[in-house]
């Protein structure tokens with residue numbers, strides 16, 4: 001028997017070590033090159049806002065195939081030579097299989113297995129669909145108390161929780177209500193916050209989850225591209241949970257950092273010129289190619305696709321002006 005977060009950590013470590021995640025799901029940087037370009041330009045502008053620290057570590061958490069960073073660097077090289085010259089690339093990646101793929105796209109990078117191992121310099125951190133893969137705990141309301149979910153033989157087992165869940169409790173705690181707590185994500189937000197309080201820095205997270213903390217079981221699995229039972233055959237499916245942006249924001253502010261957002265991904269990308277860039281890219285292309293580029297941009301931004309469920313959240317040093325995309 002294993003606590004759910006330990007089960008999820010073990011299952012995902014095995015999954016990312018041995019499987020090709022991109023067979024099971026498609027992420028924003030794989031949909032359109034403009035996604036990574038916009039994040040690169042965000043980093044360049046934010047570098048100016050935090051006072052142009054030199055050197056600065058450009059850090060990506062969970063870089064997948066390295067696509068986002070390759071697109072970001074191309075955009076940065078074109079418009080921000082000062083930032084390009086000041087930055088050093090560091091990747092946080094646990095899978096040696098994916099590190100090998102990233103090495104082909106991004107020569108000269110330095111890898112770490114955890115954020116803690118990244119040197120204590122000024123950082124600009126980018127992370128897309130990283131937090132959703134981090135382990136969560138789940139608590140269930142039973143007869144006025146709380147039980148915690150463990151996993152045994154492919155099924156949930158409920159064990160008396162000694163303490164109430166370390167998570168924001170829902171209003172009207174009804175029988176059977178499930179609340180989740182992503183301790184690993186919260187610890188990451190606090191430790192990033194401590195870094196940007198100690199020296200100029202910023203981080204940008206894009207992931208999916210609600211705007212306000214909400215109860216409910218959001219654990220899901222994708223195997224061979226289809227929804228699957230998260231508790232059976234660990235290591236053969238990608239396990240994810242919704243990201244609790246409000247809780248991450250509280251953790252970062254609690255550690256003294258400034259927080260912007262969350263804002264919906266569609267709004268964030270539109271404010272940063274998604275459709276202008278797509279149109280420029282489409283100019284002069286064949287009608288079929290141009291239509292595909294526009295369709296990719298819509299997939300990222302339309303509310304009923306990735307535009308609303310996905311959110312952007314920034315954590316910055318205190319007293320830094322609002323970073324691009326979060327105004328208003």
Ligand code: SAH
Nearest residue numbers: 016027062063064092093094095128129133
């Ligand atoms: N950001 C990429 C990939 C998302 S998939 C994209 O948008 O396409 C999640 C990535 O995070 C993979 O690279 C996976 O190996 C990595 N990852 C997942 N859990 C991790 C952990 N606990 N520590 C470090 N890397 C992790």
